[in-house]
Amino acid sequence: MDPATERALVERCRAGDDDAFRELVDRYKDLVFALIARTVQDRGRAEDLAQDVFLRVHRGLPYFRGEARLSTWIYRIVANVCVQQPTRPRAVSLDDDRTRVQPAAADRQFGDLELRDRLEKAIARLPANYRLLVAAHYLDGVQYEDLADALQLPLGTLKTQLYRAKQQLRRLLENELR
Amino acid sequence: MFCDEALDAVERIAAGDLVADGRIADHLNTCPGCAAALESARRVERLLQQRSVPHVSPQFTTSTLGKVRRARWRSDQWLDAGFNLGIVAIVVAMGSALWMLFNRSGLAAVSNDAVGLFGSGLSTFASRVAPSLPLYGAAAAILATALGIWWWAEREA
Numbered sequence: 493m494d495p496a497t498e499r500a501l502v503e504r505c506r507a508g509d510d511d512a513f514r515e516l517v518d519r520y521k522d523l524v525f526a527l528i529a530r531t532v533q534d535r536g537r538a539e540d541l542a543q544d545v546f547l548r549v550h551r552g553l554p555y556f557r558g559e560a561r562l563s564t565w566i567y568r569i570v571a572n573v574c575v576q577q578p579t580r581p582r583a584v585s586l587d588d589d590r591t592r593v594q595p596a597a598a599d600r601q602f603g604d605l606e607l608r609d610r611l612e613k614a615i616a617r618l619p620a621n622y623r624l625l626v627a628a629h630y631l632d633g634v635q636y637e638d639l640a641d642a643l644q645l646p647l648g649t650l651k652t653q654l655y656r657a658k659q660q661l662r663r664l665l666e667n668e669l670r
Numbered sequence: 671m672f673c674d675e676a677l678d679a680v681e682r683i684a685a686g687d688l689v690a691d692g693r694i695a696d697h698l699n700t701c702p703g704c705a706a707a708l709e710s711a712r713r714v715e716r717l718l719q720q721r722s723v724p725h726v727s728p729q730f731t732t733s734t735l736g737k738v739r740r741a742r743w744r745s746d747q748w749l750d751a752g753f754n755l756g757i758v759a760i761v762v763a764m765g766s767a768l769w770m771l772f773n774r775s776g777l778a779a780v781s782n783d784a785v786g787l788f789g790s791g792l793s794t795f796a797s798r799v800a801p802s803l804p805l806y807g808a809a810a811a812i813l814a815t816a817l818g819i820w821w822w823a824e825r826e827a
Contacts, residue, residue, distance in 0.1 A: 510735065513735070513738065514731060514735060517730075517731050517734050517735065518731055521726050521730055521731060521734075522725070522726055525724065525725075525726035525730070526723050526724050526725075526726075529724035530721070530724065535724065538724070539726070539727065539730065542726065542730070542734075543730075543733065543734045543737050546734045546737075546738065547734075547737060547738060547741055550738050550741070550742075551741075607717065608717060608720075608721075611714075611717050611718075611721070626718065629718075630718050630719055630721055631723065651687070655681040655682060655685075658681045658684075658685075658711065658714055658715070658718070659680075659681050659711075661714050661718075662680075662681070662707065662710050662711050662714050665710070665714065666710065
């Protein structure tokens with residue numbers, strides 16, 4: 493969205509135009525939900541948190557000065573919401589369902605599904621900020637720069653943290669990948 | 671020692687942010703451990719790129735706007751409550767000021783007669799109303815139930 497359209501949309505929202513706020517929600521809901529769902533890995537909770545993000549956006553719009561882009565400001569709220577989530581009470585083990593895996597199942601698709609499942613479990617074991625980075629980096633439409641602005645990190649630090657997150661993932665999945 | 675440097679670089683190489691050349695490329699060609707780590711990093715990269723994108727439910731916008739409206743309504747209620755409390759405080763302050771004025775000016779003695787008259791009027795009114803109290807009580811209970819149901823429906827919606 494170009495800055496002028498964005499400013500106009502924000503102004504309409506501030507004036508209490510419900511249609512404008514609907515437009516804002518429609519524009520950002522997919523990205524916000526995907527980011528949160530990938531970070532918290534629980535669909536129901538992700539939807540509640542995504543709604544919470546838009547509530548905060550609605551409450552904060554009168555104070556949004558337009559110094560950052562609207563998307564950056566929304567990512568910042570998403571990041572706060574995700575990082576504030578309590579750590580899962582039980583550490584997810586990659587071996588949780590190993591007993592269900594049949595050793596004879598040589599089917600490549602089954603192997604891929606199993607690996608993806610283990611990847612999700614490995615991601616769940618990452619710290620919240622790493623989970624968010626991994627979630628955001630592989631979503632279309634999220635730029636490195638936006639993310640760095642949202643997390644208030646220098647671009648270099650953001651990239652280093654992302655490499656570290658992937659390094660942790662590689663180590664967690666070491667046995668499955670070989 | 672060089673394995674540490676190579677292992678630190680494998681994620682960058684797998685992401686395409688670093689081209690393995692010179693010492694790192696030589697090391698990756700000769701060290702099976704680091705070569706395996708690079709292969710693992712590439713697989714992690716591919717898996718992350720192929721990760722499915724969760725889609726939001728179709729009623730998300732409607733339910734979000736509903737939540738926003740309810741939140742706005744609640745904040746309006748707080749504003750109203752604050753306003754009402756302010757009014758009550760003003761009325762109490764004005765009553766207190768009048769009472770003090772009456773006491774200091776000696777008008778209180780005069781007003782005692784008026785209070786007595788008002789009191790007897792009130793007791794006459796109470797004795798007339800008393801037989802209908804169960805009816806008023808039932809009406810109040812029905813009203814309270816209806817308000818309770820409305821509040822519950824608003825909260826659940």
